[in-house]
Amino acid sequence: MSTGRQPLLHDAVIALHAPTQAWSRSDGAMTSAIDGLFHGDRRFLRGLWIDVNGERPEEIAVDESTARTAVFGAILRGIDDAAPDPHIDLARTRTVAEGQMRETIVIRSALATAAEATLQLVVEPDFEPLQEVKAGIGEPRPWRTTVVGDRVTVTSGDASFELAADRGQWRIEPDRLCLEWRFRVEPGTQVVLTWSATMHDPSLVVCSPSMPSDWELPTDGVDPRLALWVRTALDDLHALRLALPDHPKDAFLAAGPPWFFTLFGRDSIWAARMMLPVDVSIAASTLRVLARLQGTRDDAVTEEQPGKIAHELRASAFEMPGEGISLPSLYYGTVDATALWVCLLREAWRAGMPREEVAELIPNLRAALDWLAASAGADGFISYFDRNGNGLSNQGWKDSGDSIQWRDGRLAAGPIALSEVQGYAHEAATGAAELLDAFGEKGAERWRSWAADLRARFNERFWVTTDEGTYPAIALDRDGRAVDALASNIGHLLGTGILDADAESRIARLLTGPAMYSGYGVRTLSTESGGYWQLGYHVGAVWAHDSAIIAHGMTRTGNHKEAAIIVDGLLNAAEGFRYRMPELHSGHDCSEWSQPVPYPAACRPQAWSAAAAVTCLGLVGTLVGPSACV
Helix, strand or coil: CCCCCCCCCCCCEEEEECCEEEEECCCCCECCCCCEEEECCEEEEEEEEEEECCECCEEEEEECCCCCEEEEEEECHHHCCCCCCCCEEEEEEEEEECCEEEEEEEEEECCCCCEEEEEEEEEEEEEEEHHHHHHCCCCCCCCEEEEECCEEEEEECCEEEEEEECCCEEEEECCEEEEEEEEEECCCCEEEEEEEEEEECCCCCCECCCCCCCCCCCCCCCCHHHHHHHHHHHHHHHHCEEEECCEEEEEEECCECCCECCCEHHHHHHHHHHCCCCCHHHHHHHHHHHHHCCCCCCECCCCECCCCCCCEECCCCEEECCCCEEECCEECCCCCHHHHHHHHHHHHHHHCCCHHHHHHCHHHHHHHHHHHHHHECCCCCECECCCCCCCCCCCCCCCCCCCCECCCCCECCCCEEEHHHHHHHHHHHHHHHHHHHHCCCCCHHHHHHHHHHHHHHHHHHCEEEECCEEEECCEECCCCCEECCCEHHHHHHCCCCCCCHHHHHHHHHHHCCCCCECCCCEECECCCCCCCCCCCCCCCCECHHHHHHHHHHHHHCCCHHHHHHHHHHHHHHHHHCCCCCCCCECCCCCCCCCCCCECCCCCCCCHHHHHHHHHHHHHHHHCCCCCCCC
């Protein structure tokens, strides 16, 4: 077992079709720490490259025009003539489908004479669990091969992959497999080699949905940046669709590759919520998937509780070496997914989810509401605490260990009651009351009263005043003290009904001020905070979904000017990332950097970052505002 570091992702190329993903360098080679062919929670190949007469092709271009396909262009100077212009090139097209990667290698020649050479394809098997790849500590698992004709099967334990090629000869070496292919390309012609790797893993708990999707949105007349972002985002979201094998028609959106390529309650809910203008059915199926996994018992190990919505589903326990975290395969350590599930049900119903489908989920709605009421502590606020000591210490969307800080940089002690969770709960309770009334169910007044009481308590306890102004605290700590850092969390309160209009306007102005707004979106933490760092995962970096949620809340509350500023910043960022928005990016200011600075370990594509494009498209008709960086 080696000691390593989490792989960086910002300069890698990815092709994906959930639950399969292929990461590589920009020349198509898989030679870096993150690189490889993954299926589910396992990396099947760690190494892959080609050479021609022992020399690597020289990269000249890469095209990631679709989520499932990457094309790598190169020249072959080792077998070219002496002229300054290249006369022989290679195009390598990689396509990923569920459980499979296929490549087509095309060699074209404009030489005056025929060229002969040997192309070698090198494959290094792996079978390493995803969690070890993430930690940078793993080693390839032992494997064995079976050769039948021109096909090679590589097996490790109960997992395997099959290599197939249209021509060539496979050679098995102790740590790799090599395909050698002798070719001759005549002047003005081309030769083609195709090969594939098909993976099998009986431990998979997710699969591609059996139902197709057809997502399009009109973008005529909008900012060209937004049109390109929406087009890229919808293609990525197609590729992120997953289902559970026992209900393959019910699709949901995987959080994102490489580490979160599975069901995540909060992420899947937010992505489905943002996608409501495109497709109500993805919300309906996400609601059903999570309802089937809704908690029914109390279990401190998994954090399951009756009525609670799950956080994460894996094939096996997910370990985070060095962090002291061990998450069971089905983990419920989320404080906000339950309220967000209720919010999504109400919004999906209003967006056209069939009445009979909503009615089937009313029992789950009641169970979720009961969990909200039961989870409110003695002070009446919903809080979290890692009950077994091996789970997530923070269980809101900012779930890193240092995410909840005082303004001077000290970490807040739990149990923690997050400000935005109280807003979600207020919106959930009022929305549930509307649903119960509409379906002739009892209990609506109870939840309206509960929400009103929560609103009153929140406005009495959560407000703080610092040098930066007066605003809601990020949280209450274990002693009930208001944690005074200015953070993006408070933007999620906008439109939930828990604040009055004046408070919402003050928050909108603060979040578009220089301490919070970078020109590429809203920072997660104010630059005036002691713990701020522009590359801090949740303490300074910018998350596209976070900014889009805030902009949407601003429009819901009539703060259109501020919403326009944030949308423009997201478009600046989208352009800088070639319209595939990563999970997060640096909080560096646009006055310092003319392009957004990557967060080097950010996942991409990410469901809620992609779905943020849909939210922004829905806002543009109502927004008028200047760019912050011109």
